[in-house]
Amino acid sequence: MKARYLALVLIVASGGCTIVTPASPDGGKTKIIEIPIRPDALPPPKPLEASVLYVANLQRSSANLAGQYAGIMTGFEAYLQSVGLSIVNMGLISTYGDQFGPRLLLGRSQAAQSTPSSLALLGLLAAEADAGVTDYQSLLPLIAGTLGNIDDADLQPALQLLASSGDFDGDGETSEAENLIGFGAGLNAAALPPALGGIDRSALFDQPHDLFIVVYLQPLPRRCALPSAACNVHGQSPTDIFLGTGADGGASWLTFASGSISPEQVVQVSIATSEGESEAAFQARCTAVPGFPLNDFDVIGPSPNAYFTPLMAALNAAHPGTGHSGDFCNLIGSSPQPAIKTLGDGVAAVATSH
DSSP, X not given: OHHHHHHHHHHHHXXXXXXXXXXXXXXXXXXXXXXXXXXXXXXXXXXXXXXXXXXXXXXXXGGGGHHHHHXXXXXXXXXXXXXXXXXXXXXXXXXXOBTTBSOOOEEEETTOSSOOOTTHHHHHHHHHHHTTOXXXXXXXXXXHHHHTTOOHHHHHHHHHHHHHTSTTSOTTOOOSSHHHHHHHHTTTSOOOOGGGTOOOHHHHTSSOOSEEEEEEEEOSOOSSOSSSGGGOBTTBOHHHXXXXXXXXXXXXXXXXXXXXXXGGGEEEEEEEOOBSOOHHHHHHHHHTSTTOOGGGGGTOOOBSSOOHHHHHHXXXXXXXXXXXXXXXXXXXXXXXXXXXXXXHHHHHHHHHTO
């Protein structure tokens, strides 16, 4: 009996199930019935999860790029979802801070109590315009709820509103990283009051997931070269800050309310115009991109300063796969899918390696 039981266990462990029936009363032989267990009958693995934080240049001229920004954001997230990386929460901050300092400007979370209505923001803006409320600061307390649970269809008008306000021109700002690093350091801090348009960043980014993805949208020249004193934040190079760890081994620049995340799980993606390329070469290359909108040359340009190129190189040298770059011109042409796939596959590869 023991030998028969052991044989049954071994067969089950090998991926199938065998039922051994006793001999029949009339003296017939023992019957062995095999029932295969298909591999796809196993419970599905837990999906990988990520937070995405966009860092967008919202200077006034970027109001003309609101549609392209929104297209990049929705396309990138849709591709990540398609390869099995679930976006738990998404938020957006400006490259350069406004009078209130580092803060979340719009976002959404899977855990939101209600699904936002498509074009809800346009309806709100129309109603407030009829009431004579048109400036951004006056609109903030009225639209903060919609911005904090944004629908894809509302992304373009929201980005256009933010940029056209002129509040995020970054007058006097030289660092490309100061607002981002300040935001990460304040993840566990209270939001601005609703009267000032505060969106609760600690609720959207309350804890780490499998990946924390930072996506830069930068179509204009960088204001500093890395490394340079102009890029430093509180006397430190952005590279050193991004790679710094706390006592628990987590990235010290991200202060979640609960837990931490290792630098190997923080992926930075720059979607920017080229660095170190002449204006003539830049325009010739972008013009060759199928479907590139030529009127965008009025609001985008190459950067004499190299910031993202050395930053991504440094991130990858320390933790391979944590820095990725996409060319802004390729992402706003009529066929951005190959560029999105390249970026998405690179990011997803980091998720599956941990």
